[in-house]
Amino acid sequence: MTAKPSVGKLSAPLVEALVQDAETLRLAVDRTATGARIVDAGIAVRGGLEAGRRIIEICLGGLGRATFQSDVRFKRWGQAVHVTTADPVIACLGSQYAGWSLSEGDFFALGSGPGRALAAKETLYEELAYKDASDSAALVLEVDKRPPDTLIAQIAKDCGVAEDKLTLILTPTSSLAGTVQVVGRVLEVALHKAHTIHFPLERIVDGFGTAPVPPPGADFLTAMGRTNDAVLYGGEIALYVEGPEDEAEQLANGLPSSTSRDHGRPFGEVFAGYNYDFYACDAGLFSPALVTVTALSTGKSFTAGAYEPALIERSFGG
Incomplete structure (x- = not known):
């Protein structure tokens, strides 16, 4: 494997700072009987926007920054998350992407964050020629309940760390922190789609992304719809290749998301149309609304796609 930055080591100070500031951030922290650390970012506690912003940076493996900024594109929704990275491929696909399937009994979650690169369970890591080494691991799970202790123990084993060196951050989609951390994947979904359409990842040098912060949904389905729509119809990214x-x-x-057959309706409606089968949806839909790609060899930029203010209002304002 080519020597590359350790997302585990770079993100470890961010995880410790999150835990240290848990009370201020309205988070709860405890440990399992065998020592694994659980950070509740919105299940039994309120959490918040700032917690979500910090969780984005943990998901990016310490290789990216997330900031809030004013957004004048959408009349009623004037706050956006802006994401930049030092290494978009490793930060987004090697760390942030929710690609590790975790299940036991009736519990299921997709793990994202730097711990994925320690376990390297996905074939994606072979393509990236990347596997991390770190004595601690952190994963973010978009769930509304705690994983079983036996599954937590297996995660630690797969990551090759002691259980007391594992941190799991739980972010329900309908929470403030969960809403922000999903919207903060606006650049990641573009990288994932670039990979899907077989653009050589090693040629992606840099990039950034922005997406509006929706009001959190009162339930999972509403929250999932709004956070997806924030990216699909309000997300903007730039790549330098x-x-x-x-x-x-x-x-x-x-x-752009407009290349998909499912484009043009709020995601909640698309999802319902497929009988709530996520994998029946056209995978090409999951990408930002507006894209600019700059060819570094000539400095020329190409833009495709468009914002959809009416769909953002329909989704967020319901």
Whole structure:
């Protein structure tokens, strides 16, 4: 494996700071009987926007920054999350992407964050030629209940760390922190789609993304719809790539959510139309609304897609 930054080591201070500031951030922290640390960011406690912002940076493996900024694109929804990274491929796909399937009994979650790169259970890591080494692990789970202790023990084992060196951060989608951390994946979904349409990941040099912060939904389905719509119809990203100019243009044209057959309706309606089967939805929908790709070889930029203010209002304002 090529020597690359350790997302585990870079994110460890961010995890410790989150725990240290738990009371201020309205989080709860406890440990299992065998020592694993559980951070509740919105189940039995309120959590908040700032907690969500920090969790984005943990998910990015210490290789990215998330900030709140004013957003004038949508009349009623004037706050956005802006994400930048030092290494978009490792930060977004090697760490932030929710790609580790975790289940036991009736519990199921997709693990995201730096701990994924320690376990490296997904074939994606072979393509990235990346596997992390760290003595501590952190994962973010978008769930509204605690994982079984036996599953927690297995996660620690798969990550190759002692249980007391494992931290699981739980972020229900309908919580404030959960809402923010999902919207903070706006750049990650673009990287994932670039991978899906077979653009060489090693040619993606840099990038950033912005998406509006929706009001949290009162229930999981509403929350999932709003957070997805924030990206699909309000998300904007820019990528800087190496290689021929025409291939940068092809990437720009292939990335936006408007390329999908399911584009044009709030995600909640799309999801219901597939009988709530997430995997029946067109995978090409999960990408930002507006995309700009710059070819570093010539400095020329290509833009495709468009915001959908009416769909944002329909989704957020319901």
